[in-house]
Amino acid sequence: MAEVRLEHLSKRYGATNVLPDVTLTINEGELFAVVGPSGCGKSTLLNLLAGLDRPTAGRILFDGEDVTELEPRARDIALVFQSYALYPHMTVRGNLAFPLQVTKRRHGFDRRRIEEEVQKVAGFLGLIPLLDRRPRELSGGQRQRVALGRALIRKPRVFLMDEPLSNLDAKLRASMRAELRRLHEELKITTIYVTHDQTEAMTLADRLAVFNHGEVQQIDHPHEIYARPANMFVAGFMGYPPMNLLDAHREGQTLRAGPIRLPLAETGAQHLLDQPLIMGIRPEVVAITSVAATGEGAVSGIVRLVEPSGAGMWVTVDLQDAQAMTVIGLTEAGFIPNVGDSVAVSVRRASIHLFERATGKRIGSA
Amino acid sequence: MSDMTEDRPLGNVRTLRQVGLKLCLMLSVGLFCLGPILWQAVTSVKLDQDLVRLPPILPEQMTLSHYGRVLFESPIAQSLANSLIVAVSATTVSIVVGTLCAFALARLPIAGKPVILGLVLSTSMFPPIAVISPLYLLMRELGLRDTLLAVGLTHAVYSLPLAVWLLTSFFRQLPAELYYAARVDGCTPLRALFTIFFPLARPGLAVAALLVFIYSWNEFMFALTLTASDATRTAPVAVALFPGLYEIPWGDIAAASLVVTLPVGALAILFQRHIVAGLTAGSVKG
Numbered sequence: 001m002a003e004v005r006l007e008h009l010s011k012r013y014g015a016t017n018v019l020p021d022v023t024l025t026i027n028e029g030e031l032f033a034v035v036g037p038s039g040c041g042k043s044t045l046l047n048l049l050a051g052l053d054r055p056t057a058g059r060i061l062f063d064g065e066d067v068t069e070l071e072p073r074a075r076d077i078a079l080v081f082q083s084y085a086l087y088p089h090m091t092v093r094g095n096l097a098f099p100l101q102v103t104k105r106r107h108g109f110d111r112r113r114i115e116e117e118v119q120k121v122a123g124f125l126g127l128i129p130l131l132d133r134r135p136r137e138l139s140g141g142q143r144q145r146v147a148l149g150r151a152l153i154r155k156p157r158v159f160l161m162d163e164p165l166s167n168l169d170a171k172l173r174a175s176m177r178a179e180l181r182r183l184h185e186e187l188k189i190t191t192i193y194v195t196h197d198q199t200e201a202m203t204l205a206d207r208l209a210v211f212n213h214g215e216v217q218q219i220d221h222p223h224e225i226y227a228r229p230a231n232m233f234v235a236g237f238m239g240y241p242p243m244n245l246l247d248a249h250r251e252g253q254t255l256r257a258g259p260i261r262l263p264l265a266e267t268g269a270q271h272l273l274d275q276p277l278i279m280g281i282r283p284e285v286v287a288i289t290s291v292a293a294t295g296e297g298a299v300s301g302i303v304r305l306v307e308p309s310g311a312g313m314w315v316t317v318d319l320q321d322a323q324a325m326t327v328i329g330l331t332e333a334g335f336i337p338n339v340g341d342s343v344a345v346s347v348r349r350a351s352i353h354l355f356e357r358a359t360g361k362r363i364g365s366a
Numbered sequence: 367m368s369d370m371t372e373d374r375p376l377g378n379v380r381t382l383r384q385v386g387l388k389l390c391l392m393l394s395v396g397l398f399c400l401g402p403i404l405w406q407a408v409t410s411v412k413l414d415q416d417l418v419r420l421p422p423i424l425p426e427q428m429t430l431s432h433y434g435r436v437l438f439e440s441p442i443a444q445s446l447a448n449s450l451i452v453a454v455s456a457t458t459v460s461i462v463v464g465t466l467c468a469f470a471l472a473r474l475p476i477a478g479k480p481v482i483l484g485l486v487l488s489t490s491m492f493p494p495i496a497v498i499s500p501l502y503l504l505m506r507e508l509g510l511r512d513t514l515l516a517v518g519l520t521h522a523v524y525s526l527p528l529a530v531w532l533l534t535s536f537f538r539q540l541p542a543e544l545y546y547a548a549r550v551d552g553c554t555p556l557r558a559l560f561t562i563f564f565p566l567a568r569p570g571l572a573v574a575a576l577l578v579f580i581y582s583w584n585e586f587m588f589a590l591t592l593t594a595s596d597a598t599r600t601a602p603v604a605v606a607l608f609p610g611l612y613e614i615p616w617g618d619i620a621a622a623s624l625v626v627t628l629p630v631g632a633l634a635i636l637f638q639r640h641i642v643a644g645l646t647a648g649s650v651k652g
């Protein structure tokens with residue numbers, strides 16, 4: 001268990017600057033997710049943390065100790081790979097025991113002690129009946145568990161995971177997610193979890209860092225990131241369906257985005273509103289209703305796309321009287337529109353996000 | 367592909383013709399490749415007076431006297447032992463050095479890998495005849511002329527590029543994550559090589575070792591130049607210099623060449639499964 005600190009860490013491959021400059025602190029015992037689209041530098045970050053790659057500049061500190069120049073084996077970390085990377089020529093037992101056998105001298109473990117530890121981890125992960133099988137005889141979920149076990153057995157200071165669930169089917173992924181959370185609650189090992197799946201990051205992490213183009217966009221608790229995205233990238237990336245981001249401007253005491261008008265509440269930073277804005281509205285606060293039931297402030301539009309999702313339906317609507325402005329919203333239970341239907345769109349006032357159009361930065365909520 | 371043609375009407379006629387054609391081709395290729403060996407085999411069991419007569423193609427009377435003479439009255443037995451020593455040591459050196467080299471080129475962060483691989487390859491581009499006189503002088507100066515060490519060393523050096531190239535491609539086929547996993551689990555690079563790469567690249571190692579062994583076993587020119595006595599001559603050289611007093615002993619030579627070919631053939635058959643597995647390893651994700 002350790003606190004992990006990155007100080008001005010950067011990595012450059014030839015002319016491409018994969019990680020320009022990252023500074024962040026991961027608290028002791030925290031499950032910290034690093035999330036971003038593919039190619040955002042998150043895997044590079046993990047390789048640097050594991051010591052499989054050297055940074056161009058900057059430092060990595062574990063509990064204040066500089067490990068930047070240390071070999072992977074001297075860092076006392078464990079890494080779970082996306083491809084599991086189980087040793088195909090060894091049984092499950094061999095795979096689990098491998099990290100202990102290799103570091104036997106350092107730990108002073110004899111054969112019996114190693115077998116004890118293997119049994120303990122295998123029991124913990126439900127692998128006892130599989131101990132004598134080889135990786136190729138295991139299902140995806142079982143391989144995943146073995147990979148976890150191999151990482152856990154050494155009780156590392158820092159636990160690194162590189163998209164560990166992305167090769168599993170949806171149902172298994174959900175149950176493994178819960179299991180990972182349980183594991184973390186019990187062991188409290190500082191864990192850095194890299195993923196491109198924002199749902200995974202949101203549901204799993206204590207805190208998370210959103211990356212884009214190698215730069216940290218925002219670091220916060222999942223609910224904070226959802227409630228107060230720091231910029232348009234975070235707003236659009238986190239949450240599904242993605243947030244509606246509409247060009248908007250101020251007209252007196254109203255905010256206008258195409259045909260949508262919303263009265264402007266008193267906010268502190270009035271002067272910031274006199275510039276081109278982006279209005280961000282989560283699809284779940286956009287109500288799609290039939291035209292007959294139109295309420296006050298509703299706008300009409302034509303249905304483009306209907307996506308059933310359990311309780312209601314996500315509906316993509318082309319707004320009328322607007323040039324190519326579409327909004328995704330949620331229908332009320334029982335209302336089933338068809339593509340091409342005319343519907344009414346109304347925005348619940350509760351949570352509107354405002355961003356500067358020029359920089360994409362958050363101004364506030366209205 | 368052949369399924370498609372078989373499904374068509376008149377497919378049977380076509381299939382029959384195709385099979386016939388294939389059979390003919392296979393027979394002629396087989397005869398072309400194995401013909402000389404068969405002829406040697408026939409010659410090696412003929413009586414001396416039958417050797418220069420044709421017909422009969424097949425001997426009416428068979429004899430093992432040629433084999434007896436080759437094995438017990440000629441330096442072939444000694445040369446077989448020499449060949450074995452040379453080939454085994456050349457293979458060992460070549461595979462050990464080649465493995466370390468290939469591992470570094472496949473996995474370690476080294477600048478200019480393509481250049482290094484190119485240089486390694488270029489050394490094997492010199493025709494042996496071009497290096498043979500300086501090599502002879504070098505060995506003489508080192509006092510190694512007419513020793514097995516000189517032949518073995520030369521074979522090891524000359525087959526090293528082959529081993530490096532083969533093994534580099536085998537190591538590259540192993541997923542990089544396995545190496546990284548081993549490193550994170552606490553291995554030094556060398557330990558990762560021994561515990562992870564060695565067992566997984568076994569087919570590749572077998573192929574490389576066999577090819578080096580065959581090269582060394584069959585190599586003629588270096589062995590001929592660097593040796594000067596029956597005590598150090600390898601088998602191919604011994605066969606070529608087979609003693610004949612008044613005439614060329616065709617029967618003995620035929621028997622000798624078969625005896626010399628046999629070990630390599632046996633090895634190839636023994637390792638066939640490995641070779642086929644090795645040559646296709648990694649082509650399909652396992």
